[in-house]
Amino acid sequence: MGTQQLESVPEPKYWHLKTVLSEALDSEFSVGEILPNERDLAARFGVARATLRQALEQLELEGRLQRRRGVGTTVAPPRVGVAVGGEQHAWPGAIGDAWQAVDCTEAAPPAAVADILETLHGEQVHVVRRSRMSHGQPVAAELLYIPADSVPALSAIDAPSGAARARAVLRELQRLELEGQDRSVELGSARADDAKELDRLPGAPVLVVTTRFFAEGRTAAVSMATYRADTCRLTFGDSGGVEIHHGPERRAS
Amino acid sequence: MGTQQLESVPEPKYWHLKTVLSEALDSEFSVGEILPNERDLAARFGVARATLRQALEQLELEGRLQRRRGVGTTVAPPRVGVAVGGEQHAWPGAIGDAWQAVDCTEAAPPAAVADILETLHGEQVHVVRRSRMSHGQPVAAELLYIPADSVPALSAIDAPSGAARARAVLRELQRLELEGQDRSVELGSARADDAKELDRLPGAPVLVVTTRFFAEGRTAAVSMATYRADTCRLTFGDSGGVEIHHGPERRAS
Numbered sequence: 001m002g003t004q005q006l007e008s009v010p011e012p013k014y015w016h017l018k019t020v021l022s023e024a025l026d027s028e029f030s031v032g033e034i035l036p037n038e039r040d041l042a043a044r045f046g047v048a049r050a051t052l053r054q055a056l057e058q059l060e061l062e063g064r065l066q067r068r069r070g071v072g073t074t075v076a077p078p079r080v081g082v083a084v085g086g087e088q089h090a091w092p093g094a095i096g097d098a099w100q101a102v103d104c105t106e107a108a109p110p111a112a113v114a115d116i117l118e119t120l121h122g123e124q125v126h127v128v129r130r131s132r133m134s135h136g137q138p139v140a141a142e143l144l145y146i147p148a149d150s151v152p153a154l155s156a157i158d159a160p161s162g163a164a165r166a167r168a169v170l171r172e173l174q175r176l177e178l179e180g181q182d183r184s185v186e187l188g189s190a191r192a193d194d195a196k197e198l199d200r201l202p203g204a205p206v207l208v209v210t211t212r213f214f215a216e217g218r219t220a221a222v223s224m225a226t227y228r229a230d231t232c233r234l235t236f237g238d239s240g241g242v243e244i245h246h247g248p249e250r251r252a253s
Numbered sequence: 254m255g256t257q258q259l260e261s262v263p264e265p266k267y268w269h270l271k272t273v274l275s276e277a278l279d280s281e282f283s284v285g286e287i288l289p290n291e292r293d294l295a296a297r298f299g300v301a302r303a304t305l306r307q308a309l310e311q312l313e314l315e316g317r318l319q320r321r322r323g324v325g326t327t328v329a330p331p332r333v334g335v336a337v338g339g340e341q342h343a344w345p346g347a348i349g350d351a352w353q354a355v356d357c358t359e360a361a362p363p364a365a366v367a368d369i370l371e372t373l374h375g376e377q378v379h380v381v382r383r384s385r386m387s388h389g390q391p392v393a394a395e396l397l398y399i400p401a402d403s404v405p406a407l408s409a410i411d412a413p414s415g416a417a418r419a420r421a422v423l424r425e426l427q428r429l430e431l432e433g434q435d436r437s438v439e440l441g442s443a444r445a446d447d448a449k450e451l452d453r454l455p456g457a458p459v460l461v462v463t464t465r466f467f468a469e470g471r472t473a474a475v476s477m478a479t480y481r482a483d484t485c486r487l488t489f490g491d492s493g494g495v496e497i498h499h500g501p502e503r504r505a506s
Contacts (some may be wrong), residue, residue: 015445015455058456061442079439085489183489185438186332187458187482189314192268202268203311205440205458229440236338236436236489 014054017047021055025064025075035073063230079233080134084209089181092144093170099130101166109145113222119147128166131197139232141197142225146173150220176215183211194226205229267307270300274308278317278328288326316483332486333387337462342434345397346423352383354419362398366475372400381419384450392485394450395478399426403473429468436464447479458482
């Protein structure tokens with residue numbers, strides 16, 4: 001365990017400042033309020049701008065602050081719980097699905113996705129782009145990779161492109177019997193196209209949810225969904241949402 | 254949608270640099286290799302140190318780089334898939350549980366946890382601390398909050414403290430019939446004690462998994478587990494792991 005050798009590492013200055021700022025947010029500011037500018041804040045707490053910025057970044061990581069272009073830094077509302085998956089398995093686009101189809105193209109998936117789908121690198125698959133809203137805000141963007149094998153009866157005629165095409169692909173996919181699915185969640189940074197859709201800057205921290213859908217003994221589709229990490233809490237399980245809004249520090253009594 | 258108003262936002266310089274660096278990592282470096290120092294890298298790519306640092310931070314977010322004290326910046330191995338929960342529900346400490354009990358104290362939980370447990374703010378509960386290893390490395394630290402009501406037959410006599418006490422509390426908890434559980438995952442920053450255990454600096458990005466355990470029609474226990482976001486990919490579901498190691502960009506063909 002790293003306990004002993006790290007005991008001598010001093011707590012970084014920005015970490016202490018973060019705690020102090022966090023208390024100030026609780027006692028002096030309300031949700032949506034704009035913080036004073038960095039120079040004033042640095043002066044008030046007697047720290048360098050760089051230290052202040054690091055502390056603000058921490059608070060942003062924890063979902064306590066939001067930095068918005070042209071607005072400044074505001075006190076963030078509690079994160080929104082977004083249900084990612086319960087017990088029931090269902091194909092994308094099934095009834096009750098929270099996602100909206102945006103469009104559909106044919107493209108070669110990233111090599112890692114091709115490996116899972118067991119398609120050749122460079123081989124084109126259907127790529128359905130979908131988006132997910134919550135309370136009127138975009139919270140997630142998804143690319144869904146579906147090999148031609150998974151939708152053999154798909155016709156190119158009636159819906160050649162756009163959202164209608166995406167829906168046609170998903171309709172065909174639903175003809176397969178879904179045998180199971182699994183998911184992983186990891187930290188990532190928003191790609192330029194996702195960032196645009198999520199109203200963030202490229203590189204903003206995001207939670208990347210990868211879902212594999214199994215049918216006919218193989219992976220019939222792979223979804224890569226990018227959730228805003230600043231405003232979302234991903235929920236899994238029985239009761240549709242955990243009511244803890246923040247880490248344990250936030251409201252420590 | 255934010256598409257239109259953001260179309261005019263130029264791609265930040267660090268973002269472009271990140272892409273270039275990412276390609277250099279693929280073609281010139283192998284896992285574990287130490288990168289040249291920041292000054293040399295900045296000179297090589299013709300950018301300011303601040304820009305370079307932002308790009309390195311992005312690559313760290315994506316799990317491509319690791320920054321370690323006294324070592325420098327190294328090329329990270331693929332993230333390790335850590336199973337967080339499948340279909341079956343089980344109490345903490347049940348057979349097959351991946352966690353090791355470290356110790357047990359009595360303390361007042363954070364207010365948000367007290368609200369879920371329906372205990373009074375300031376009222377003490379059992380706090381079991383556990384840790385989780387993977388491939389010899391600590392990957393997660395957990396605090397498990399268990400009100401006295403959930404373990405009414407617990408005796409203080411045979412195991413007053415430490416890991417033995419923790420195991421006694423979990424053994425008593427397992428007498429209740431588990432009615433269900435739910436989970437949420439969100440981004441956080443490591444608290445000082447967790448950071449120490451996980452061999453990270455305070456404030457490092459972590460994935461916080463909150464689990465509620467339901468029994469007798471109420472929340473019988475709450476777990477707050479902090480996973481290293483740099484090295485872990487949390488897996489959920491049927492098949493025990495998704496084989497995608499990286500975001501779609503990483504191996505884009």
